[in-house]
Amino acid sequence: MNLLFIIPIFGFCYFAPIHALITHPPLSPMADPVLPTQKKPPFSQIPTQNQAVSPGSSEIRVVHHEDLNKRILVALIVASSLLVAILILLSCLWIYRLKRSKKSNIENAQQSQDTSKGLSLGPILDKFNPLRMTGKKGSVTVIEYEWLVSATNNFHEDNVIGHGAFGSVYKACFNDHFLAAVKRIHVAGPDAHRAFENEISCLSRIQHQNIVNLLGYCIHGDTRFLVYEMMPNGSLESQLHGPSHGASLSWQQRMKVALDIARGLEYLHERCTPPVIHRDLKSSNILLGSNFNAKLSDFGLAITGGIHGKNNIKLSGSLGYVAPEYLLDGKLTDKSDVYAFGVVLLELLIGRKPVEKMSPSQCQSIVTWAMPQLTDRSKLPNIVDPVIRDTMDLKHLYQVAAVAVLCVQPEPSYRPLITDVLHSLIPLVPTELGGSLRVTES
Template sequence: MDLNLLLIIPILTILLLLLYLPSIHSLTTPSPLSSMSDPVLPSQKKPPFSHIPPTAAVSSGTSEIRVVHHEDLNKKILVALIVASSLLVVILILLLCLWIYRVKKSKKSNIEMAQQSQDAPKGLSLGPILDKFNPLRMTGKKGSVTVIEYEWLVSATNNFHEDNVIGHGAFGSVYKACFNDHFLAAVKRIHVSGPDAHRGFENEISCLSRIQHQNIVNLLGYCIHGDTRFLVYEMMHNGSLESQLHGPSHGTNLSWQQRMKVALDIARGLEYLHERCTPPVIHRDLKSSNILLGSNFNAKLSDFGLATTGGIHGKNNIKLSGSLGYVAPEYLLDGKLTDKSDVYAFGVVLLELLIGRKPVEKMSPSQCQSIVTWAMPQLTDRSKLPNIVDPVIRDTMDLKHLYQVAAVAVLCVQPEPSYRPLITDVLHSLIPLVPAELGGSLRITES
């Protein structure tokens, strides 16, 4: 029932009662003239001591009849008042119910609007990307991540043809997928052969559905088909940092300035995870293969399957995992995991950018050497430092900047976690070393 109509009904009822009651009152209340006895002429006056005539009885009877008439009218008034009161009570109850309903509906609407406003920043940069997808192929939502039909993934990857393979992970391969309007995306196929793979898949969706940052890869959707899981990411056209540094090009596509930009982008992504997320997030598997490069070599962190919330974790409440060469000593030996573990891994990646060598290299069939162990004595010696720099970028940078980057790397890979800087301090150290047009604050005055 419309609220306005319910408001009008009691008003009309009250008006009718106001109009009706005076008319009833006029019927029940005798007028002054009728209450007076009929006028008697002086000649018709009776003697003061004369007996009452027999007609007095008739007069008395007439009075009794009038009393009975008044009682009937009073009953009618009482009934009318009861009916009107009941009607008003019913209307007030209806109004109360309608008001409660509208309040609940308004609260629900406000909650939905609040949720939309919270999700808006997450989907802001994804909007143009998600518009590429055919809505008919989206079967649902999980947070801000779209559920995509399996048949659509088969079509986009040409039935997961080997020619579309662009990478390999611990639990499966990554395929290039061409969707409608020639929109490209990366599809990771995960074979769930154990609890670790399933846990990593769920963890990836949980983390990336609530994280949105310019230096963290965008998860566009996912699919579950039997025992196989699929994650759909935005396409990063220059692949991983590992493939750029240690692949066929051997880092020739990355100049000194571009490498510093990559380091700055990684630091910004980690700073967001450690300082801006609530609760803080520890990536736990930072390495060059999990750093993806866009068309302008902008770097984004990926693979959050091992990510965990911040705080101090011991060996009793977290399973030891990670990649050889990037795992911090305290985590490897004691199972102690903190945000400083990510800082250590960042230091290893920074050494890769600086030196161009893999984090772990085989010295013999039975012996391996880490880049940290090999480089540490030379990083602190300014006379030896220029000689271990990647030949691709050697002599292309200001030596002062080289010393500063080496000093940051040395601090990050300290064996003792308390000696390592916070990622925020690392970020502020790198900003002055990156040209302003690449996201830093360095002003280049000479060619």
């Protein structure tokens, strides 16, 4: 009971003036909602419309605290929501950067898997003469002639690994761990000089996992030298038509080679600015790495731009790979490279050379010979290279034959773009070889 007396008096004294408490008489029981004789709690009664509420009454203070608590609660909820949103955003950014990093690492690994078994070119290139020939998107190192002589054992015949249109290719050993290929070009005329300058110009601005890397060049008198990365398994021509006759290339490896070539051409046609037409695609210009990954080489005849005719280019190329419109009318487009790709695809499929001698005065093209049988499903399995015959799914064989037929169409407009060819080959190559085919063991 003593507490009931103290609380209302304390509240009233807190808000009312002191002189009012002294001069005025006590309020009547009807005016005071809480008297010592009443048993109701001091804060239980809610004032009605007829009752005057003091500005500092306890009820007003209670409502004020409840509103403040609500505001604090709302502020905490909003702050928590913002914090969660920030954490989610940071997590998404971290995951995105992680995926980009993994993708970049995979691409870098694919590009470097053939360079001297993972050895860096830095220690080798550091020994080169510091002179540079700067291109639009890169530079090519100038190599000292004496170093080439030492690396090739004075260009000994035992180090010859190939022959080109303007000279031979030598194996060069720069130290115990690093090998390279050196092409020696005898500049006997303007064509050889133009091819040398053109190859440097193209390869100095082209970087792709399916295009051979140019490490440097050298000029010594009338002789020019181009130094490339070493491709251990030589050219596709030597693998298919050499002593082994394609025994080292299974069906899946041949499809991987075809896919790599298509990727290289797709980069030249669709991703280079301006586009590049290789113009001399053939099996001898397709080099094979340690895992039979293929790279395009020999860009001496490559040109940039769109359609070219007789008036602005000189007719050249390799017999059996030249497109009909280029041979007859001198018209050169990216579809000319597609035709040559179709011939290479037939080589992989059939195992025969693009042109074979029937007699001393007569030759036969692989396209002319194979075309009637490629479209006949009953005859197609019989013309496949005996090394890979009966080792593939017939459905895949028919699909590859259909792609080859489209690529070697006489009319350029009937040939597909190399991008379409690429997307047609990806499902035929196992995932471990760079395609999307999932091979199931029987």
